[in-house]
Amino acid sequence: MIDYIPRSHTYYAAQGYAPYQWATFADVPFQRPPGLLKDLRLALLTTAAPVVADAGAQGPGAAYNAAAKFFEVFTQTLHPRPDLRISHIGYDRTHCQAQDSNTWLPIPQLEAAARDGLIGELAEQLIGIPTNRSQRTTQEKDAPAALTACRKLGAQAALLVPT
Amino acid sequence: MGCARDIVEHVGVPRFYFSNFPLGHSAGKPFDAASQHQTVREALALVDQANTARTTAVSTQKWSNDDRWEQDFWNVSQLSPQQLKKLKAEHEQVRQTAANIKSNG
Numbered sequence: 001m002i003d004y005i006p007r008s009h010t011y012y013a014a015q016g017y018a019p020y021q022w023a024t025f026a027d028v029p030f031q032r033p034p035g036l037l038k039d040l041r042l043a044l045l046t047t048a049a050p051v052v053a054d055a056g057a058q059g060p061g062a063a064y065n066a067a068a069k070f071f072e073v074f075t076q077t078l079h080p081r082p083d084l085r086i087s088h089i090g091y092d093r094t095h096c097q098a099q100d101s102n103t104w105l106p107i108p109q110l111e112a113a114a115r116d117g118l119i120g121e122l123a124e125q126l127i128g129i130p131t132n133r134s135q136r137t138t139q140e141k142d143a144p145a146a147l148t149a150c151r152k153l154g155a156q157a158a159l160l161v162p163t
Numbered sequence: 164m165g166c167a168r169d170i171v172e173h174v175g176v177p178r179f180y181f182s183n184f185p186l187g188h189s190a191g192k193p194f195d196a197a198s199q200h201q202t203v204r205e206a207l208a209l210v211d212q213a214n215t216a217r218t219t220a221v222s223t224q225k226w227s228n229d230d231r232w233e234q235d236f237w238n239v240s241q242l243s244p245q246q247l248k249k250l251k252a253e254h255e256q257v258r259q260t261a262a263n264i265k266s267n268g
């Protein structure tokens with residue numbers, strides 16, 4: 001298993017950057033859902049991004065592309081299937097070719113789970129979450145906006161699939 | 164659900180399904196329906212099964228019988244000074260691009 005925190009500290013220190021201070025919470029909330037998952041509406045949250053016109057390569061094999069980053073929480077219907085990419089994220093480009101979006105956007109598996117009765121219902125829209133390095137922006141702006149989106153969808157549980 | 168256990172547990176989340184896969188594969192192996200099925204279903208099971216904050220479930224799946232892939236990501240010992248210099252320049256460009264996007268709204 002990779003220890004990403006020390007690995008990233010060493011990686012960025014070698015380039016002259018100070019180590020990134022990851023957010024950490026002594027108190028982690030825990031809420032029991034209002035029933036079993038088979039009776040609940042579940043929202044899918046993703047950090048994958050819509051394709052940005054004229055922003056360069058964003059498909060399989062694309063180098064890190066900051067121009068593809070987004071900074072506002074968005075929602076998008078599950079059908080037609082959203083074309084959301086991960087070129088704006090520092091994933092493992094050696095061992096992930098980003099050719100199968102199901103590895104970061106598991107809509108088919110979630111829909112199958114709903115058909116099989118494991119989920120009461122999958123919310124009709126997914127929620128896109130920015131990958132903002134500002135912890136203040138994430139906590140004070142993006143997280144509340146994501147919560148508002150969950151409530152607007154009537155979601156009673158949420159599954160975050162970050163990349 | 165995700166692939167960076169130390170980061171997620173350092174932050175602290177209610178429930179976490181961890182797969183020891185390269186970053187980019189939070190929901191399973193590519194073009195592997197069985198892997199994705201197991202990953203998603205075991206992650207969903209946490210909604211009902213977890214009883215306390217910071218509950219982590221660990222996938223039994225292995226990315227590969229050869230664990231050497233774990234040595235590759237952001238491993239400074241595999242990079243030359245020239246490569247590091249190039250990476251630094253790329254990161255500075257990335258920072259500027261992100262700043263431009265934010266300032267342009």
